[in-house]
Structure formats: C-alpha cells, structure tokens
Amino acid sequence: MTAKSVSKQPKYDYDAIVIGTGPGGEGAAMYLAKSGKTVAAIERYHAVGGGCTHWGTIPSKALRHSVSRLIEFNENPLFQVEEQMKGLTFSQILKHAAGVIRKQVRLRTGFYDRNLVKIYQGEARFVDAHHLEITNPDGSHYILSAETIVIATGSRPYRPAHVDFTHPRIYDSDTILSLEHDPRHIIIFGAGVIGCEYASIFRGLGVRVDLVNTRDRLLSFMDAEISDSLSYHFWNSGMTIRHGEEFSHIEGRDDGVILHLQSGKKMKADCFLFANGRTGNTDMLALANVGLEADGRGLLKVNGKYQTTIENIYAVGDVIGYPSLASAAYDQGRLAGEAIVKGNLDGHLIADIPAGIYTIPEMSSVGKTEQELTAAKIPYEVGRAQFKHLARAQIANTSAGSLKLLFHRDTLEILGIHCFGERAAEIVHIGQAIMMQKNGGNNLNYFVHTTFNYPTMAEAYRVAALNGLNRLF
Numbered sequence: 001m002t003a004k005s006v007s008k009q010p011k012y013d014y015d016a017i018v019i020g021t022g023p024g025g026e027g028a029a030m031y032l033a034k035s036g037k038t039v040a041a042i043e044r045y046h047a048v049g050g051g052c053t054h055w056g057t058i059p060s061k062a063l064r065h066s067v068s069r070l071i072e073f074n075e076n077p078l079f080q081v082e083e084q085m086k087g088l089t090f091s092q093i094l095k096h097a098a099g100v101i102r103k104q105v106r107l108r109t110g111f112y113d114r115n116l117v118k119i120y121q122g123e124a125r126f127v128d129a130h131h132l133e134i135t136n137p138d139g140s141h142y143i144l145s146a147e148t149i150v151i152a153t154g155s156r157p158y159r160p161a162h163v164d165f166t167h168p169r170i171y172d173s174d175t176i177l178s179l180e181h182d183p184r185h186i187i188i189f190g191a192g193v194i195g196c197e198y199a200s201i202f203r204g205l206g207v208r209v210d211l212v213n214t215r216d217r218l219l220s221f222m223d224a225e226i227s228d229s230l231s232y233h234f235w236n237s238g239m240t241i242r243h244g245e246e247f248s249h250i251e252g253r254d255d256g257v258i259l260h261l262q263s264g265k266k267m268k269a270d271c272f273l274f275a276n277g278r279t280g281n282t283d284m285l286a287l288a289n290v291g292l293e294a295d296g297r298g299l300l301k302v303n304g305k306y307q308t309t310i311e312n313i314y315a316v317g318d319v320i321g322y323p324s325l326a327s328a329a330y331d332q333g334r335l336a337g338e339a340i341v342k343g344n345l346d347g348h349l350i351a352d353i354p355a356g357i358y359t360i361p362e363m364s365s366v367g368k369t370e371q372e373l374t375a376a377k378i379p380y381e382v383g384r385a386q387f388k389h390l391a392r393a394q395i396a397n398t399s400a401g402s403l404k405l406l407f408h409r410d411t412l413e414i415l416g417i418h419c420f421g422e423r424a425a426e427i428v429h430i431g432q433a434i435m436m437q438k439n440g441g442n443n444l445n446y447f448v449h450t451t452f453n454y455p456t457m458a459e460a461y462r463v464a465a466l467n468g469l470n471r472l473f
Helices: 023-034 050-054 057-075 090-114 193-204 224-236 326-342 370-375 391-396 424-435 445-449 460-469
Strands: 014-019 039-043 118-121 123-126 131-135 141-151 155-157 170-172 185-189 208-212 240-242 247-253 256-261 266-269 271-274 278-280 313-315 355-357 363-367 380-386 401-408 414-421
Touching (some): 014 023, 023 039, 023 141, 050 057, 057 090, 057 193, 141 326, 185 193, 193 355, 256 271, 363 424, 401 460, 445 460
Parallel strands (some): 039 118, 141 313
Antiparallel strands (some): 131 141, 256 266, 401 414
C-alpha cells in the first residue's frame, strides 16, 4: 500500500502583516516582500499612503508651495501691474494639493501591487500576538494571522477633551483641510512645526494670523539664530506672536471663536486651529490582548531592532515617537524588516537626521547647533553666506535668508549646517553629504576648493566656507 503524501498547511496566513501604509509601513512591507516574505498590509482609509499622504506632509507642503509661488509673483517687479494677482483662497489652493495626493496614491499603490503585497481595507485589532481581527467598512469582521506583525499606525492631532472640535470654526491640522470658508483672521494655538507652517500659509494668503506659543521662543530645538530669523520674518509680515501662553478654554460662537488664555488675555477670530501636539494611533488596536501598553500620548516603546516587548510584534514611525519624520519612518520600516528577516540589525538611523521645516521661507538644519556646541565646550567657528549676495537669489528675487556653517576651529570638521530661506530643505543636503564623509573627508576646505555651477544657490557653501576661514587667526 502506497502511503499518501500529506501536504503541509501553512501555520499562518502570512509571514508578516503590516498595520498602516504610511512611510513606516511601506518601508517595512517593501523590504519584507523583496526578501521573499508573504506580506499583507492593513489600511483603515480607502487609499494607501497614511496620514503623511492624505493629511500631513504632502497636502501641507503642496499648500505651502502654491502660496509661496503666489508671494513670489506678487513681489516680483516684473509683475507689478494693475492686473496683478491679489490672492488665492484656501479652497482654491487645496485643489492643487488634491491633485498631488492622487498622484502619490497611484504611485504607492503600484509599489504594493508590483511586490505582491495584499492590501486589506479595514480597522485592525489584536486578538493575540499572531491574529488580527479586521473590521470592514460595512461592519463585518474576519481574522488574519501572521508570524510577525509590524505596527505602523502613525499619529493624529492631539485633541484635548474640553475643546469642542465639532464646532464649525474649530479645527485641528487634519480637519483644516476641509476648510470651506475664507477666514479673515485665524488664531493658531501651538507654534511647533505644524503651527508655524500653517501660520506661513495663511499669512501668505493675506489672512490676519495670531500665533500662540506655549514656549518662550519659536522652534526652540533649532539653532537660535535661525529660529530668530523666522520669528523676525513672521513679525515683519504682520503676524502677531504670543509666547509663553497656555489656554484656559476655547469659546465657540456663531460669528467665530474666542480664545481665553490663562494669563487673562482674550483673543477673537473667525477661525481657530489647534496645533499643539500629536497622539499615537494605538487606542484602537486592543493592545491589552497581547500585553502591550502605550504611554499617555499613545506611543509604544521598542528596542534597537524596533521590537516591542512582544517578540514577534514590531513598531515603527510616529507611533514610537522621536524623530516623528516621514523620512525617518521609511528608514525605520526598512530596518525593522531587516531585523525580522535576518534576526539581527546591522544598520541604524543616521546620527544627524536633517530637519526640514516648510515655513515661508523654509528652514533646515543638520548636526549641532551653536547652543549645543557652546554647552559641550567645543571650539567652533561660524561661516555665513547671505542669500542677498548670491546672483541666483537675486535673479529669482528670493534674497531673504542665509546659510550658516559651524566647524571645528582646529580640524575644520563641519559640525552643523543651518539654513533659512527659499529651498533651504534642498540646500542643506549638500553639506550633509560632506558631513557624512569619513577619514578626514568632512572638512571645510572641500567647499573652498570645489568649483560650483554659477549662478546657483549651492555657491553659498563656498561663500560661507571662505567667510568662516577668514575668522580664524
């Protein structure tokens, strides 16, 4: 009698399931799929991309670009005619952002299709460490299982319980994208990255802006000279900034919103944007079913391999906190994928992660600030290039801003790069590439002896390097 062969059934539906399709989830899913793993992705929204594509990075930067071009047009002497464009409405520029979002969704959907990653739409919650219950948009349920699960659910705007976000004139940084009326006056509470970016956008549209900051200066994690430049630019544009304030309560009225501050001040506007902090999207995951616990802001703790306290569950992106950047989240996803496939992790995030802040003008930095170098007693010097002296900036009529290089007085090693002005987030990467060089390659003299295209904004590096060398004695 011939023994029948028994086919071995897979223990789980997939090798890995990734919850969330933002940058972190995409990075993990693509690495795992390209490594031969069977992968599924769970997305609660009807399209891939996560908050980055639909509510955060992409729409806000598309809005900023449109407003910035409008400002350039209106300030360019070539167009100082009676028919000059006076302005655009928020709803008009949202149409451009919507087009960019559609293109990004098509692109990213193609990534999943080409790599055979199955996408399930629905809300995921843990049943146990290997099983997820998925709730369809129609309310039906089903179970999916995997050997490994990656949490990449991102974050959402923090909403204090006593603020009525159902009021038609009170928004957070997600719902502001549904703004339909054209405000004449907006109060923005929270002067972090998101608050400052939206303050730039609305002021560029001619809206009166009151920016309320809970700290004593704008963007205190940035180099003080650069953040002071932004503060001056905001003030010079007619924006009102109130530092060191906390709100008592927010009163919604038929004709607008009144902000009551703990200092006793009151402010009124016809639109209010709350932009003070974010919360990790973990409350819907039923983490208690697997023994995981998020902190008060919904964030999870992970080890150096992005592994939670549960061996087969990993987490990446905003849901683990710092640095909460789309660029870093994608790298975290790939690194988590590597740890899952190889069992260890050779790579890591770079030490000096660049920061790009898309205000008008932009700000960007990488490396140490002057304040950090002073506190560490590192002997440094400063080299500066003012954009107003660069031919390319004069041609483009974008002369506001500067590049600052911080370098070691003795070794000429570049320690920090800080840029304020149009295209700052692009310009900073030139210096970043040199900072990453080993064996003496990170040296200020590179910029002195390199020939740059002329006229370009990149030429600012040569100007700043020569300026810095002239300070040595």
